[in-house]
Amino acid sequence: MIEASKLTEEFGCLVFNDKVMKQRLPKDIYKAVHKTIEMGTHLELDVANCVAAVMKEWAVENGATHFTHWFQPMTGLTAEKHDSFISPVDGGTVIMEFSGKELVKGEPDASSFPSGGLRATFEARGYTAWDPSSPAFIKDGSLYIPTAFCSYGGEALDKKTPLLRSMEALSKEAVKMLHLLGYSDVKRVNTTIGSEQEYFLIDKDFYKKRKDLLFTGRTLIGAPATKGQEMEDHYFGVIKPKVSAYMHDLDEELWKLGIPAKTKHNEVAPSQHELAPVFETANIAVDHNQLTMEVMKKVADKHNYACLLHEKPFEGINGSGKHNNWSVCTDTGMNLLDPGKHPSDNIPFLVFLMAVISAVDEYAPILRLSVASAGNDHRLGGNEAPPAIISIFVGDELAGVLKGVEEGTAYEGQGKVQMAMGANVLPHFTKDNTDRNRTSPFAFTGNKFEFRMPGSAVSVANANIVLNTAVAEEIAKLYEKLSAYSGDELKEKILEVLKEELSQHKRVLFNGNGYTDEWVEEAAKRGLPNLKSLPDAMPYWISDESIDLFTKHGIFTKEELHSRYEILLENYSKSIHIESLTMQEMVRKDFTEGLVAYQKDLTKEIIQKKSLIDGACAEHETGILKTLDKASAEMSKALDKLAEDTKTAEGKTEVLDTASYYQETILADMDELRKYVDEAEALIPDKYLSYPTYGQMLFSLR
Ligand code: ADP
Ligand code: MG
Numbered sequence: 001m002i003e004a005s006k007l008t009e010e011f012g013c014l015v016f017n018d019k020v021m022k023q024r025l026p027k028d029i030y031k032a033v034h035k036t037i038e039m040g041t042h043l044e045l046d047v048a049n050c051v052a053a054v055m056k057e058w059a060v061e062n063g064a065t066h067f068t069h070w071f072q073p074m075t076g077l078t079a080e081k082h083d084s085f086i087s088p089v090d091g092g093t094v095i096m097e098f099s100g101k102e103l104v105k106g107e108p109d110a111s112s113f114p115s116g117g118l119r120a121t122f123e124a125r126g127y128t129a130w131d132p133s134s135p136a137f138i139k140d141g142s143l144y145i146p147t148a149f150c151s152y153g154g155e156a157l158d159k160k161t162p163l164l165r166s167m168e169a170l171s172k173e174a175v176k177m178l179h180l181l182g183y184s185d186v187k188r189v190n191t192t193i194g195s196e197q198e199y200f201l202i203d204k205d206f207y208k209k210r211k212d213l214l215f216t217g218r219t220l221i222g223a224p225a226t227k228g229q230e231m232e233d234h235y236f237g238v239i240k241p242k243v244s245a246y247m248h249d250l251d252e253e254l255w256k257l258g259i260p261a262k263t264k265h266n267e268v269a270p271s272q273h274e275l276a277p278v279f280e281t282a283n284i285a286v287d288h289n290q291l292t293m294e295v296m297k298k299v300a301d302k303h304n305y306a307c308l309l310h311e312k313p314f315e316g317i318n319g320s321g322k323h324n325n326w327s328v329c330t331d332t333g334m335n336l337l338d339p340g341k342h343p344s345d346n347i348p349f350l351v352f353l354m355a356v357i358s359a360v361d362e363y364a365p366i367l368r369l370s371v372a373s374a375g376n377d378h379r380l381g382g383n384e385a386p387p388a389i390i391s392i393f394v395g396d397e398l399a400g401v402l403k404g405v406e407e408g409t410a411y412e413g414q415g416k417v418q419m420a421m422g423a424n425v426l427p428h429f430t431k432d433n434t435d436r437n438r439t440s441p442f443a444f445t446g447n448k449f450e451f452r453m454p455g456s457a458v459s460v461a462n463a464n465i466v467l468n469t470a471v472a473e474e475i476a477k478l479y480e481k482l483s484a485y486s487g488d489e490l491k492e493k494i495l496e497v498l499k500e501e502l503s504q505h506k507r508v509l510f511n512g513n514g515y516t517d518e519w520v521e522e523a524a525k526r527g528l529p530n531l532k533s534l535p536d537a538m539p540y541w542i543s544d545e546s547i548d549l550f551t552k553h554g555i556f557t558k559e560e561l562h563s564r565y566e567i568l569l570e571n572y573s574k575s576i577h578i579e580s581l582t583m584q585e586m587v588r589k590d591f592t593e594g595l596v597a598y599q600k601d602l603t604k605e606i607i608q609k610k611s612l613i614d615g616a617c618a619e620h621e622t623g624i625l626k627t628l629d630k631a632s633a634e635m636s637k638a639l640d641k642l643a644e645d646t647k648t649a650e651g652k653t654e655v656l657d658t659a660s661y662y663q664e665t666i667l668a669d670m671d672e673l674r675k676y677v678d679e680a681e682a683l684i685p686d687k688y689l690s691y692p693t694y695g696q697m698l699f700s701l702r
Helices: 003-008 016-024 027-039 047-059 099-105 158-182 205-208 213-216 241-256 280-302 347-362 364-369 395-407 461-482 487-508 517-526 535-544 544-553 558-612 618-650 655-681 694-699
Strands: 065-071 080-086 088-090 093-094 127-129 137-139 142-151 189-201 261-266 271-275 305-308 322-330 442-444 448-450
Touching: 003 241, 016 027, 016 047, 027 047, 047 099, 047 280, 047 364, 065 088, 065 127, 080 142, 088 395, 099 127, 127 558, 137 347, 142 158, 158 189, 158 280, 158 322, 158 347, 189 205, 189 280, 189 461, 189 694, 205 213, 213 558, 241 261, 241 271, 271 280, 280 305, 280 461, 322 461, 347 364, 347 461, 347 487, 364 461, 364 535, 395 487, 442 535, 461 487, 535 544, 535 558, 535 655, 544 558, 558 618, 618 655
Parallel strands: 065 142
Antiparallel strands: 065 080, 088 093, 127 142, 137 142, 189 271, 189 305, 189 322, 261 271, 322 448, 442 448
C-alpha cells in the first residue's frame, strides 16, 4: 500500500519515464530521445542501443526478468509475447542482455491476428516497432515496451499506427494554420485526451456461474429486479466500504504505472462506477486506457469481484461508455479550444471551433462508425445514452458567439455571472459559461469537447483517429480559403469564411435534449444521419469520401480501409454468433434445469394438496404452472427458430450481408427468446436457478 506521504515518489515508480531517463541516460542520448518524443523525429540505432542497455539495467533492478513488445492488434485487446533477458555464456551460466535491435523491432507472426484480407496479399510476417513517445513500464515481472504493429508490407495492423499518423496530420495542418494566423513560434500541436471509464462490479462467484457473462460479457437472459435505477440513488452515492477498498487498490496500481487516475464515483446504474484520469497526449492516453481496463479486471479478481466492461451487461438499466474528452494544444502551451475571456475576438479559437463543427457534420457517419461495435450498438439509440444521431452541444455562450459570427454583429458576452445561492454563509463564486448537457453525443465542456459515444469496452483509438483526421481536413480546407490573405484583409476574410462555414454546418448544432423523439424527427428534417447499427453504417467506411479523406492525410491506404471494414464486420458477426450459441446453451441447459425442477415441485404440490384436502383447487400453484407451461412452449419455438437461423447465418459468406443478417434476424430472434425466458424466470424462485438473478448480481455488493 502506498502511504499518502510517499505518493509523489511512488507515482510512476514502474515507468521508464522522463525522470528516469534524465537520471540514467548520457546527456546527448537523453536529448536525442527527448527530441523524438517531443517532435516526433526519427531515432537512430546507436541511440536505441544505449537506451536499451539502460532500460534493461533499470528493469532488472526493479525485478523484471523478461521484456515484451506490447501492441494493440485489431482484436480490440492488447497483445504480448515475453522473452527473457538471459543469454547463455560459456560454462553453463547466463548474462542479462537487451539490444537496441530488440528494443526497436520485434517480429511476431502476423498470421494469427486479424488482418482483413491484407494477409492474402502480403506475407504472414509482421513487425512491431517501438513507440518511444509512450513510456515503457514494468508489469508482472516483465518490461513492457509499447509498440506499433504492421505487416511485412508496412500496412498497419493495429490501432496505434493510424493514431500516431492522425496526430501528425492534425499537427501539420494546425501548425500551418497557426503560422498564417501569426503564431509563428508554434512547432507542433498535440491532441490531448481524458477518457472517463465506466464499469460494473459484481461478485466473482456470481460471474463464474453465468455462461453469458463468461463468454460474451453481457447477460443474455434475466428478468429485471424489482428495483432498478429509478430512485436515482446510486449516482454519486456513498461508495460502499468493499468497493471503496477496490477503488483505492486500483488507484494505487494505476499510479505505479504512471496513470494519473483522478476521479472516482458511483454511476447511474446500481453497481456501476466510473474512473476518470487527468488528460494526457492522445497516444499515451489510449495506451493508458487499455492498461486501465486490464488493471481494473486484475484488481477486481483480487477483491473477489468481476469487473464488467461490456457496453450493456444488463438489460433495462444504463450501459457503460467511455467519454472521450478531446482538445488540441500547442507546444507553446495554448489550448486551441479555450475560448478565453473574449471568445468572439479569439480568432484561433473560432477557427478551430469551426473546424471541429464542420468536421463533425461533414464526417458524421465515419465518426459514428469509429465507435461502432456489437456491444455499443445496444447502447447507442437506447433511451439512456447518446442517440446514434451525432449533434454538437455548444451551450448558450458559444451559441451567442456563433450567432454573432453568422450575423456579422458584435457579441455582447454575458460576462461572469455571480452564483446566487440565497445563504450568505455559502461561498461566492462565478458560474461557468456553459451548463452541462448530458444528452449530447458531442458536447463542448469549457475548453474541450466531450465525445460521449465511445463504448466502455473498446479502445478509444478509433474515435480519435477519425476526429483528428476529419479536423485536420477541415483546417486544411479553411487554410486554402485563407492562405492568400494577410493583415486586416485576412481578418475580414476569416470572418467571411467562418460565416459561410457556419451557415453550411449549423444544422449539426443542437442544445436541446437529445434523448427525445422530437429530436429524432427534427434531426431527420435537418438531414442528419441516424445510423442505428454497425452494418447500417459500415458502407460509409469504404465510401469514396472516406477513402479520399484518409488517403489524403496518409492515415489509411485504401487497402487498410478495406481490411478494417472486413475485420469490423467479421468481429461483429462473430460476437453475435457466440452470443446466439451461448444463449441457446444457457436456455436449453441452465434455465431449463431450473424451470423443470420448479414445475416438478409445483406439480407434486398440486397433486398432494388435492389428495390431502377435500375440495382443494390449488388455484395459485396451478396458475403459475399454467403460465410457465405457456411461456415454455413459446420459448421452445423461439429457441428452435434461433437455432435454425443461426445455422443459416453460418452458411453466409459475404461480410456485410452476414453482419446485416445477424443484426436483423439473429438479434431479433434472441430478443424474442429472451422475452419468454424472462417471463418464466420472474416466476421461478432463485434457489431453483443454477445462476444468479439480476437482483442478486446488482444489489449484493457491500
Ligand atoms: P467534466 O466534469 O465537465 O466532465 P472534468 O474536468 O471532470 O470535466 O474533466 C473530465 C475529463 O476531461 C478528465 O479526464 C479531464 O482530465 C479531461 N480534460 C480536461 N481538460 C482537457 C483537455 N484540455 N483535453 C483533454 N481532456 C481534458
Ligand atoms: Mg465528463
